[in-house]
Amino acid sequence: MIAEPQNHVEEDIGGGVEVGVAPPAATRCGFVALIGAPNVGKSTLVNALVGSKVTIVSRKVQTTRALIRGIVIDNNAQIILVDTPGIFMPKRRLDRAMVSTAWTGAHDADLVCVLLDAREGIDEEAEAIFAKVATVNHPKLLVINKVDIVDKEKLLKLAQAANERLKFAETFMVSAMTGDGVDDLRHTLAAMVPPGPYHYPEDQMSDAPMRHLAAEITREKIFRQLHQELPYQSTVETDSWTERKDKSIRIEQTIFVERESQRKIVLGKGGATIKSIGADSRKEIAEIVGVPVHLFLFVKVRENWGDDPNRYREMGLEFPKE
Numbered sequence: 164m165i166a167e168p169q170n171h172v173e174e175d176i177g178g179g180v181e182v183g184v185a186p187p188a189a190t191r192c193g194f195v196a197l198i199g200a201p202n203v204g205k206s207t208l209v210n211a212l213v214g215s216k217v218t219i220v221s222r223k224v225q226t227t228r229a230l231i232r233g234i235v236i237d238n239n240a241q242i243i244l245v246d247t248p249g250i251f252m253p254k255r256r257l258d259r260a261m262v263s264t265a266w267t268g269a270h271d272a273d274l275v276c277v278l279l280d281a282r283e284g285i286d287e288e289a290e291a292i293f294a295k296v297a298t299v300n301h302p303k304l305l306v307i308n309k310v311d312i313v314d315k316e317k318l319l320k321l322a323q324a325a326n327e328r329l330k331f332a333e334t335f336m337v338s339a340m341t342g343d344g345v346d347d348l349r350h351t352l353a354a355m356v357p358p359g360p361y362h363y364p365e366d367q368m369s370d371a372p373m374r375h376l377a378a379e380i381t382r383e384k385i386f387r388q389l390h391q392e393l394p395y396q397s398t399v400e401t402d403s404w405t406e407r408k409d410k411s412i413r414i415e416q417t418i419f420v421e422r423e424s425q426r427k428i429v430l431g432k433g434g435a436t437i438k439s440i441g442a443d444s445r446k447e448i449a450e451i452v453g454v455p456v457h458l459f460l461f462v463k464v465r466e467n468w469g470d471d472p473n474r475y476r477e478m479g480l481e482f483p484k485e
Contacts, residue, residue: 191240193356194271197306198296199278200288204308208278208339209233209244212349234363240353241361245272273356275303276348277331281313284321285328293329302355305331306348311338373452374401380451381416381444381460388440389428397425411455414448419465429462437462 197205213233233244277296279289296303305325310318322334333351337344378399385397403415418437420426430437437460445458 189239189358190360191353191356192243192359192361193240193273194243194245195274195276195352195356196245196272197276197278198292200280200283200286200292203278203280203283204339205278208306208308208337208345211339211342211345212242212244235349235353237349237353240356241363242349242352242356243362272301274352275299275301276306276352277303277329278306278308279321279325281307281309281318281321281336284317285324290328293325297329302332303329304348304351305329305334307334307336308339310336311341311343374404376451377401377404377414377444377448378416380447381418381440381458384440384443384447385418385429387443388436397429407457409455411457412452413457413459415459416461418460418462420462421464421466423464426462426464 197208199205210233212235214235235242235244275296277292279285283289285293305322307318307321307325318336322336325331326334332355335344335348335351337348339345378401382397382399385399398419399416400419401414401416403413405413407413418429420429428436429440431439441458441460444460445456448458449456
């Protein structure tokens, strides 16, 4: 009787011979764009799918400014998540750049996930998104988020209404906050991305440079502490990132605002506000990089930074001409 080949290496007298070694499983890799209205939960969903914080999450709408990608390995598939800026009616130049970037991400991706807020349902913004997503020639998946706070009957009616408006390949009901349904969505995305080699090393969770991620974290802390006083007139840039001999990291960042009055708000009385922002940001950055962090923050006035093409390029956005 001839033994069945086994998945291991055997040696014969004449030298090393591989017998019955199973070929490596074919890999899959693709880009998945997440499209939805502001505050629908795209950033939270990216973080839940990846299992690590890779995008800024804030209570304020429109905090995601650039195509920050989260990278997921599921079985033999690499899923590259494109967390686009929320779709909304643009007014300012920065707003127009963000919306343009979002739709570019959708057309360039292999798959598109359209996110709906289970509480809001199909409102005016969702209708506008459906109309525009219909022009995207890629498989589309419907992801209804925040299902943990809406009753089942309403969810089923919402899913049916959405599928009547647009042809979705699959429909998922998830809670990005609790993780419910996220695994099923991840497995389906892994099965649907096209065959091909990985684009990124397996241990690379995000292709956003750490300098950029650190700036995003500090910007999030500013929003959380000053969401009333400082709506959007701020941006953060990481000026230096130095690894010291003791393995700790020294980071210098500049917070740019548009007016002197805003600079005083960020500093706070006796520098108390910026100290608090710095402490919160330093703690979170240290948790991500796994080594002690020394963070130094500076606040400068840069008038009309929202009209400076260089700032847009730094944020990964195209500068609108009008």
